[in-house]
Amino acid sequence: MDYSALLIQIANQLYFLNQKGIKYLNIKALPGLEVKSVINGLEEIISKENVISSEPRENITTKKLQKYKENIEELPEIDLITEKSVKVDKNSIHNLKQKNINHNFDQTTNLEDSQIKSVSLSKILEKYRSCQNCALGVTRKKLVFGSGLSNPPVIFIGEGPGADEDVQGEPFVGRAGKLLTKMISAIGIERDDVYITNIVKCRPPGNRNPTPAEISCCLPIIKQQIEILNPKLIVTLGNIPTKTFIPDAPGITKARGKMKQYEKWKIIPTFHPSYLLRNRTAMPLAWDDFKMIMEFTFKITQS
Numbered sequence: 665m666d667y668s669a670l671l672i673q674i675a676n677q678l679y680f681l682n683q684k685g686i687k688y689l690n691i692k693a694l695p696g697l698e699v700k701s702v703i704n705g706l707e708e709i710i711s712k713e714n715v716i717s718s719e720p721r722e723n724i725t726t727k728k729l730q731k732y733k734e735n736i737e738e739l740p741e742i743d744l745i746t747e748k749s750v751k752v753d754k755n756s757i758h759n760l761k762q763k764n765i766n767h768n769f770d771q772t773t774n775l776e777d778s779q780i781k782s783v784s785l786s787k788i789l790e791k792y793r794s795c796q797n798c799a800l801g802v803t804r805k806k807l808v809f810g811s812g813l814s815n816p817p818v819i820f821i822g823e824g825p826g827a828d829e830d831v832q833g834e835p836f837v838g839r840a841g842k843l844l845t846k847m848i849s850a851i852g853i854e855r856d857d858v859y860i861t862n863i864v865k866c867r868p869p870g871n872r873n874p875t876p877a878e879i880s881c882c883l884p885i886i887k888q889q890i891e892i893l894n895p896k897l898i899v900t901l902g903n904i905p906t907k908t909f910i911p912d913a914p915g916i917t918k919a920r921g922k923m924k925q926y927e928k929w930k931i932i933p934t935f936h937p938s939y940l941l942r943n944r945t946a947m948p949l950a951w952d953d954f955k956m957i958m959e960f961t962f963k964i965t966q967s
């Protein structure tokens with residue numbers, strides 16, 4: 665009998681049961697001599713598990729950051745940064761990540777505030793779930809509203825859903841979405857700790873750009889989302905979301921990496937991940953933008 669493996673297994677089961685609201689087990693009911701011999705170990709695990717169960721929910725994100733601390737060498741693999749032409753300063757990312765680890769996200773995880781925002785977002789979603797205000801409503805499979813933390817430090821905004829998103833009803837789940845998730849992770853923020861959405865909520869057929877009329881029809885939704893989410897920073901992905909909020913912005917190649925203001929929110933434009941998949945040489949510039957996003961986010965959330 666591998667007792668250490670058994671103890672880990674039991675600890676996992678206790679944690680699972682605790683998550684389901686079951687806090688105590690009848691130890692005497694456990695059958696068999698072999699199991700009986702680990703009862704002392706089990707008692708230790710119960711007390712450790714009770715510590716976990718009494719931990720306030722606000723510390724969950726801190727735990728995630730602690731996980732990064734423990735796995736500091738495990739920088740996520742980004743497919744595109746293995747290119748010879750793409751020289752990424754991993755030490756720089758590593759250092760930024762360490763700064764990130766030391767930050768406490770507690771101020772962004774106010775549960776009550778988060779729940780109120782969540783309800784407000786749900787109401788907007790219900791209002792627009794069957795929206796036919798523009799032609800995109802006719803051809804969509806699912807409306808892609810947005811996903812993530814309802815009290816996020818950063819929101820990422822693309823132009824519109826693609827084919828995978830249209831089927832799943834979730835933003836950025838295709839190839840470009842996977843790249844975006846990896847890039848967010850590489851700067852030490854988990855995808856669940858930000859909010860991700862698009863300017864238009866329904867897929868433009870054939871992945872064409874949404875027309876100005878479609879953008880204008882859909883604009884009230886993203887404006888309400890921003891108002892409710894009230895992020896510290898908005899990251900626009902590509903030309904369309906950037907020009908939606910900053911009409912006089914130059915093309916994304918010039919606009920990227922430069923802080924702008926939209927009403928009371930700061931904006932950093934960067935490339936759309938689909939563009940990065942097609943133009944690998946732009947990846948180092950995108951990394952510069954992501955490092956800027958991280959430094960800004962953690963500077964303002966620490967103040």
Ligand code: SF4
Nearest residue numbers: 795798801866881882
């Ligand atoms: S894209 Fe926006 S405005 Fe057009 S149908 Fe979808 S939700 Fe409505």
